[in-house]
Amino acid sequence: MEVPGYTEIRELGHGGTGRVMLAVRDSDGLAVAIKHLSDPLREDDEFAGRFRAEAQVIQEIDSPHTARVLDYVEAGDDAVIVMELVDGITLRRLLEHEGGTGAESALVVLKGALLGLAEAHERGVVHRDFKPENVIVTQEGESKLVDFGVAAHFGETAGLVGTPSYMAPEQWDEAPAGPATDVYAATLVFFECLTGHRPFLGADVAALAYQHQYVPPPVEEVDEPLRPIVEHGLAKDPVARPESARAFLAELEGVALTSYGEGWEQRGRAGLGLLT
Known part of the structure; x- marks a missing residue:
């Protein structure tokens, strides 16, 4: 056409x-x-x-x-x-080429993701398929969220929706998705940026479902100052996660400033720009 x-x-x-x-x-x-x-x-x-x-x-x-x-x-x-048209590369491609991104760059990726998700959440929309393939990283170190192909308004259900490696526990139960669902997926991607691999590596869909629903994330693999962020974002119960992407963003910025100093964001963006 x-x-x-x-x-x-x-x-x-x-x-x-x-x-x-x-x-x-x-x-x-x-x-x-x-x-x-x-x-x-x-x-x-x-x-x-x-x-x-x-x-x-x-x-x-x-x-x-x-x-x-x-x-x-x-x-x-x-x-x-x-x-x-977003001029950049997918986060998936970056991770495949580089492994992890380093802590400050991972924080920048998570911040960009949460800002995009916050705008969606404040309009009643949940993404439901946040993953590295759906994040574009530019040469300026900015990140943009793309592909809302399975997005829905709060409370909508549509069966088992999402990518198994990044699905929150409630998605496996086919429960309605909300902001906490996207927060969980964004935290999984944050973990992957930090470590170079996903926290749950089940061999098949059944194994992934069990791990996401019942197995604690291996937070010991993450830098100690960032473990509370990972634990909070990956809580099994959505009620125990940050109530919104905006609330999680405030938590992230507080930890980043305390742990890495005032220049963390500038350094993180510069690092991402070099990786692209």
Whole structure:
């Protein structure tokens, strides 16, 4: 499909649900990313509805820490989401290449994630699939949250939703997701940035479900000043986690300042920029 008003240049990536294309907006030459659904999923009413809902959800969020939706276009049997082009690499790619990021850079990643999640939460939206693949890190050391494909409003249920390695205990029970669900996933990613690996490495989905629901995280692998953050964010009971991404952010900044001094954020961003 040719998207009216845009000229596609090349593919940026693809997966099971579709592909993302680099394009320019004809009216002003602005570089954008265009997300297409795959051909089979376009014919699936449920997925097509979810795709449309994703565009609506992201349009509700206005944050420099999330990729903005610029347009939603339907033409014939196709539909696309036109998004801000984020110049950077996925956190997954960075971790695969570098292992961990170091403590200060990990704190910067977590802060950026929490800022993006806070904007979503304050509009009643929970991401439900926070993971390194859905975080883009720029050369300036900033991070942006992308892909709200399974996002929902508070209290909505939709079966077993998420990526098993990053699913909170309540997701395994198919309970409604809330802000604490995203806080749990963001803390898992924080642990991975610190150590170079996930806290739970079950060999299959059943093992991962058991670990997330019942096994304490190995906080001894984390620098001692940061263990309280990890323990709080990875509490099994969502009620025992920070009540919101904004509250968790305040906790993070207090620990970072006390443990690493006033320049922690600047140094962390510089470190991330070098890794990209």
